[in-house]
Amino acid sequence: MIALGIEGTAHTLGIGIVTEDRVLANVFDTLTTEKGGIHPKEAAEHHARLLKPLLRKALEKASVSMDDVDVIAFSQGPGLGPALRVVATAARALAIRYNKPIVGVNHCIAHVEITKMFGVKDPVGLYVSGGNTQVLALEGGRYRVFGETLDIGIGNAIDTFAREIGLGFPGGPKIERLAHKGERYIELPYAVKGMDLSFSGLLTEAVRKYRSGRYRIEDLAYSFQETAFAALVEVTERALAHTGKGEVVLVGGVAANNRLRKMLKTMAGDRGVDFFVPPYDLCRDNGAMIAYTGLRMFKAGVSFSLEETAVKQKFRTDEVEVVWA
Numbered sequence: 001m002i003a004l005g006i007e008g009t010a011h012t013l014g015i016g017i018v019t020e021d022r023v024l025a026n027v028f029d030t031l032t033t034e035k036g037g038i039h040p041k042e043a044a045e046h047h048a049r050l051l052k053p054l055l056r057k058a059l060e061k062a063s064v065s066m067d068d069v070d071v072i073a074f075s076q077g078p079g080l081g082p083a084l085r086v087v088a089t090a091a092r093a094l095a096i097r098y099n100k101p102i103v104g105v106n107h108c109i110a111h112v113e114i115t116k117m118f119g120v121k122d123p124v125g126l127y128v129s130g131g132n133t134q135v136l137a138l139e140g141g142r143y144r145v146f147g148e149t150l151d152i153g154i155g156n157a158i159d160t161f162a163r164e165i166g167l168g169f170p171g172g173p174k175i176e177r178l179a180h181k182g183e184r185y186i187e188l189p190y191a192v193k194g195m196d197l198s199f200s201g202l203l204t205e206a207v208r209k210y211r212s213g214r215y216r217i218e219d220l221a222y223s224f225q226e227t228a229f230a231a232l233v234e235v236t237e238r239a240l241a242h243t244g245k246g247e248v249v250l251v252g253g254v255a256a257n258n259r260l261r262k263m264l265k266t267m268a269g270d271r272g273v274d275f276f277v278p279p280y281d282l283c284r285d286n287g288a289m290i291a292y293t294g295l296r297m298f299k300a301g302v303s304f305s306l307e308e309t310a311v312k313q314k315f316r317t318d319e320v321e322v323v324w325a
Helices: 040-062 081-098 109-117 153-164 170-181 199-214 215-241 258-272 287-301
Strands: 003-007 012-018 023-030 072-077 101-104 123-130 133-139 142-147 248-250 274-276
Touching: 003 081, 003 287, 012 040, 012 287, 023 040, 023 287, 040 081, 072 081, 072 109, 081 101, 081 170, 101 109, 101 287, 109 133, 109 142, 109 248, 109 287, 123 215, 123 287, 133 170, 133 215, 142 215, 142 287, 153 170, 153 215, 170 258, 199 215, 215 258, 248 258, 258 274
Parallel strands: 003 072, 072 101, 123 248, 248 274
Antiparallel strands: 003 012, 012 023, 123 133, 133 142
16 A cells, blocks of 8 residues: 655645655655744645645655555644644645545654664653654553643754854754864753653753853753753653563654764663664654655555544644554
C-alpha cells in the first residue's frame, strides 16, 4: 500500500510518499526569516503557494501518480491554525478529487512512529522541536506524556536566544557551532520540576548575560546547550526507569544537534537500553512521518469522514487511541 502525507504544522511544508517499509519521496520547503519569528499568516501563505509544486515534485520523485495512492494523511495538529487549515483543505480536496480515504495524524505521535519503519518496537521518545518538548511512551493504548515543557519548546528557546544575539532564524545550527567553540561553563538556571521542564528562565538569563558584555558568546552558547540538554536527558532517564522500556529514540528538529545525541546515547548506554535517531530528514517536520503514521492507522481500520478532519491546534498526544500498535 502507498500513503501520501502532508505536513504543515508550522514553518515547514512537507509532502511524503511511503509504503509500509520504505520512503519513496520526502520533499519539503521551510519558511525562514532573518528577523523575528514565524508569523502564522506568513506560514499559511508559504504553504498555499508551494503545495502544488511540492506535490508534483513528490509524485515525480516517487514515480507514482495520485491513482496509485491508497490513502491521504495530513497533520491535523497541534500547530499554527492558519498553516494547519491550508494543509487540511488540500488533503480534503485531494481525497474528494481522487476518491481516496483520508486520515488526520497527530504531529507529535508521527515523530515517534516513523522510527518503527527502522525496527524500533516500543520506545520512550524524547521529542524536541520548536513548539514542543515532550517525553512520550505508549502505555495503556495511548501515547502518554511523561514529561513536557511548562513554557516554551527547546527549539523555540534556542531560536529565540539566537535572534536576541543577532543570528537570525533558524538559530539551532548556529548556536551549536558557537557552542562547539565554548571553553568555560557559565552557570545558568536549571529548571526540572518533577518530570516537567522550563526553559524561559534559562533563556532570560542567557540573554541578560550576553547583553552585559562580560561573557564570550561561545561560552554562553556552550552553557545554554549543556544546561538545557542535561535537563532533557534527566527527565528521559526517569521515564525509562518508570516504564521499564528497552529503547529510547530522539526525534524532532532539535534531534539534529550532535551534542544532544551524544548525551542521550551515553545515558542509554549506561542504562543498557537501545538508542536510535532517524535520518535527519525524518527528524525534522516532514511529510513522510505523516504518511507512514497515516498508513499504519488506515491499515488498522482508522478512517475519517470529511467532518472529522477539522484541525486541532491543541491536539494532545494522549487524545489518540492507538489501535495500530
